[in-house]
Amino acid sequence: MRNFKLVIEYDGTSFSGWGKQPGKRTVQGVLEKAIETVTGSRAQVTSASRTDAGVHARGQVVNFRTAVNVPPERLPRIIQAALPDDITVRSAEVVAEGFDARRKAKKKLYSYLIAWGGDVPAAVRRYVWQFPSALDVAAMKKTARALVGRHNFKSFTLNDKRRKLVNPVREIYSIKFRSGKLKDFFGDLGEFSRARAIKIDVEGSGFLYKMVRGIVGTLVDVGRGKIAHGRIKEILSAQKRSAAGRTAPAKGLSLVRVEY
Numbered sequence: 001m002r003n004f005k006l007v008i009e010y011d012g013t014s015f016s017g018w019g020k021q022p023g024k025r026t027v028q029g030v031l032e033k034a035i036e037t038v039t040g041s042r043a044q045v046t047s048a049s050r051t052d053a054g055v056h057a058r059g060q061v062v063n064f065r066t067a068v069n070v071p072p073e074r075l076p077r078i079i080q081a082a083l084p085d086d087i088t089v090r091s092a093e094v095v096a097e098g099f100d101a102r103r104k105a106k107k108k109l110y111s112y113l114i115a116w117g118g119d120v121p122a123a124v125r126r127y128v129w130q131f132p133s134a135l136d137v138a139a140m141k142k143t144a145r146a147l148v149g150r151h152n153f154k155s156f157t158l159n160d161k162r163r164k165l166v167n168p169v170r171e172i173y174s175i176k177f178r179s180g181k182l183k184d185f186f187g188d189l190g191e192f193s194r195a196r197a198i199k200i201d202v203e204g205s206g207f208l209y210k211m212v213r214g215i216v217g218t219l220v221d222v223g224r225g226k227i228a229h230g231r232i233k234e235i236l237s238a239q240k241r242s243a244a245g246r247t248a249p250a251k252g253l254s255l256v257r258v259e260y
Contacts, residue, residue, distance in 0.1 A: 001066065001067050002066060002067075002069075002094050003064075003065050003094065004063060004064055004065070004066065004075065004093070004095070005061065005062070005092070005093050005094075005095040005101065006064075006079075006090075006092050007061055007089075008031070008088065009060065009090060010027055010056065010057050010060070010086055010087040010088070011086040011126070012027070012051060012052075012054050012055045012056045012057065012251075013056075013086070013126045013251065015054075015086075016053045017050065017051060017055075018047055018049070018050045018052075020032075027047075027051070027060075031079075031083070032064075033082075034083045034087075038079055038081070038082050039066050039068040041066060043064040043065065044065075045062050045064045046062060046064070046101045046102055047060060047062045048062070048108065048258040049105075049207075049258070052250050053250060054249070054250030055250045056127065056255070057255040058254055058255065058256050058257075059090075059109075059257040059258060060258070061101045061105070062101050063095065063099055072092045076090065076091060076092050079092075104260050105258050105259070105260060106205070106260055107173065107204070107205060108203070108204060108206060108255065108258050108259075109201060109203045110203075110207070110212045110253060111199055111200070111201050111202075111254050112199070112202070112213075112216045112248065112252045112253050112254075113129070113197060113199050113200075113254075114128065114130075114135070114197065115129070115130050115131065115195045116130070116131040116132065116134055116135065116195065117194070117196040118182070118196070119195065120182065120195060121189055121190075123186075123189075124189070127251060127252065128251070129252035133224065134196070135198070135223030136224075136225065137179055137223060139229045140198075140220070140222050140223045142229045143218075143219055143222045143232050144175040144200075145175075146232040146233060147172055147215060147232065148173070148174060149171065149172065150169065150171040151169070151170070151172075152236065153168055153170050153208055153215075153236075154239040154240065154241075155214075155236060155238050155243045156211045156214035156218065156244055157208035157209050157210060157211045157214060158210045158241060158247065166208065168239070170204055170206055170207060170208065171204055172203070174202075174203045175200065175201070176201045176203075177199070177200055177201075178198065178199040178201070179196075179198050180197060181194065181195065181196060182196070182197045184197070200216055200219065201256070202216075213247045213249075213250065213253060214241070214244055214245075214248075216248040216252070216253075217244075217245045217247045218232075218244045218245030220245065221245030221246060227245055
């Protein structure tokens with residue numbers, strides 16, 4: 001048996017998240033079916049991150065074991081032939097037997113895109129949270145600085161019965177903002193190019209259930225004046241979800257990179 005590591009990307013719009021669920025289309029379910037089709041044997045695929053329904057990935061990392069002797073450089077093309085258009089295998093390599101995509105991950109980078117001040121074209125609408133009014137990005141940046149470091153992030157995660165015993169302490173290494181126009185992120189969009197946009201990159205050791213979306217939603221509530229930027233330490237200390245802001249929609253979020 002060889003242990004294969006894949007880097008994949010996917011458009012999360014039509015998936016009910018990463019993990020397999022009866023009667024639902026999930027990334028794990030579709031990928032495992034494709035691997036079984038090309039190898040002739042069932043495979044258990046482990047992912048670095050269990051992305052939510054509607055969340056995208058540009059650099060999701062997975063691993064699986066198979067006895068089939070396929071050269072790793074050929075594996076992406078072979079698996080791709082059995083996959084739908086909304087999943088792409090970017091690379092494959094054979095890794096050590098002990099490699100586990102989830103447990104060995106050291107750092108993850110998520111990116112969130114928000115737009116306002118103009119219409120968002122249909123071609124990119126599924127990747128952007130279109131906000132109805134301008135945001136105070138300076139206040140959002142001040143708030144974000146207080147979130148960097150090792151904290152209890154219970155106020156930013158939704159309750160999930162499957163994750164009750166998970167330690168809510170995580171470390172965020174950085175939260176970075178890039179401001180511009182929507183065309184700066186997607187290229188020339190013609191008449192739609194005047195819309196303003198910000199990209200928020202959140203990098204950390206790992207994230208709780210919907211934690212990044214809770215952070216982004218809270219930052220947006222700061223940017224619209226609903227939450228004072230000086231309250232962030234109070235929100236962290238409260239350790240309850242109701243103390244923080246909204247949960248940002250899934251469609252603006254992408255898993256960009258996982259490091260080991």
